[in-house]
Amino acid sequence: MTEFTLKRRKDEGGTAPLENWGMDSEYGLLRDVLIGPVDNFSWRTGNASARRAERLGFEFDHKVAAAQHVEMLDAYRHAGVNVHLIPADSSLPYQIYGRDSSVMTPWGPIVTQMYSPWRRGEWVPIVKKYAELGIPIYDCITAGSLEGGDFMVLEPGVILCGYSGERTSKAGFEQMKGWIEKEGWEVKGYPFDPFFLHIDVMVAMLAEKLAAVCVDAVEPELVQWFKSRNIEIIDISFPQILELGVNVVALGNDRVMLPKANKALAERCRAHGLEVIDPDISMITPGGGGVHCMCQPLRRDSVAKSGA
Numbered sequence: 001m002t003e004f005t006l007k008r009r010k011d012e013g014g015t016a017p018l019e020n021w022g023m024d025s026e027y028g029l030l031r032d033v034l035i036g037p038v039d040n041f042s043w044r045t046g047n048a049s050a051r052r053a054e055r056l057g058f059e060f061d062h063k064v065a066a067a068q069h070v071e072m073l074d075a076y077r078h079a080g081v082n083v084h085l086i087p088a089d090s091s092l093p094y095q096i097y098g099r100d101s102s103v104m105t106p107w108g109p110i111v112t113q114m115y116s117p118w119r120r121g122e123w124v125p126i127v128k129k130y131a132e133l134g135i136p137i138y139d140c141i142t143a144g145s146l147e148g149g150d151f152m153v154l155e156p157g158v159i160l161c162g163y164s165g166e167r168t169s170k171a172g173f174e175q176m177k178g179w180i181e182k183e184g185w186e187v188k189g190y191p192f193d194p195f196f197l198h199i200d201v202m203v204a205m206l207a208e209k210l211a212a213v214c215v216d217a218v219e220p221e222l223v224q225w226f227k228s229r230n231i232e233i234i235d236i237s238f239p240q241i242l243e244l245g246v247n248v249v250a251l252g253n254d255r256v257m258l259p260k261a262n263k264a265l266a267e268r269c270r271a272h273g274l275e276v277i278d279p280d281i282s283m284i285t286p287g288g289g290g291v292h293c294m295c296q297p298l299r300r301d302s303v304a305k306s307g308a
Helices: 048-055 062-078 117-133 170-182 220-228 238-242 263-271
Strands: 030-035 082-085 102-105 108-111 151-155 158-163 186-191 203-207 210-213 232-235 255-257 275-277 295-300
Touching (some): 062 082, 062 255, 102 295, 108 117, 151 203, 158 170, 210 220, 220 232, 263 275
Parallel strands (some): 210 232, 255 275
Antiparallel strands (some): 102 108, 151 158, 203 210
16 A cells, blocks of 8 residues: 555655556546545535525425435446445535545646635545555645635646636646646646636536537636647537536546436436436535535546557
């Protein structure tokens, strides 16, 4: 087992990729996933989605949310994915969104720095979990905020990271960018309005060279950047992103997980030959996050090594 450490990153670059953990794309075959716990979850109106749910008169039911969480975990297991849960902490109501407190890279996880006051303690259980699993940490963000919903290992050699100045700040982004560029990878930064919470509300990789993007919500420059990389875009309507319709997880082998309510994207995915797995998470989504927000991939098959 690799020795656990809080910093395995080499300051000058040249950090060796992990042998048994890590990922070099958003769509390589998913083997292990880290999921946030539902135990202490409740909606908080610190984001546009939760405020909209409250304005429309929706009421939170923890029993329903817990049952839907179990359905999602079962869907992962049926898809052949090993599921690991972050230890629950009664002081952390948004731990369920396990994407944000860390991000996985080929060289190990980066422990992030949360923006919202009720989430700032999430680094503690995430570090404990990585120590339990024996996954050494690449490094920890200390300069400003950076949240996992803004970070994507788009494809081998390329990180896409959004920053709104809130959930991910320019300082947090620049610190991470400096680390990754020393490893020889490209880091594409994308500034956007904080209304959208995270970039994964607007953009998702579905499979190799295939992405879902709300073209009406992003700048033309980002659309052109995707096209310059020969990535085909499935355009998602603006009303759909208000329901977190782009918040999906690529499972690899042309399979995607998305919310049952997102029938429009499911139909488009099937038309592109993808298998759709669609748990019902309708009691969780109004809190501000979908299936992508609840997961952090720990191990995907390397796409670069397979020659893709």
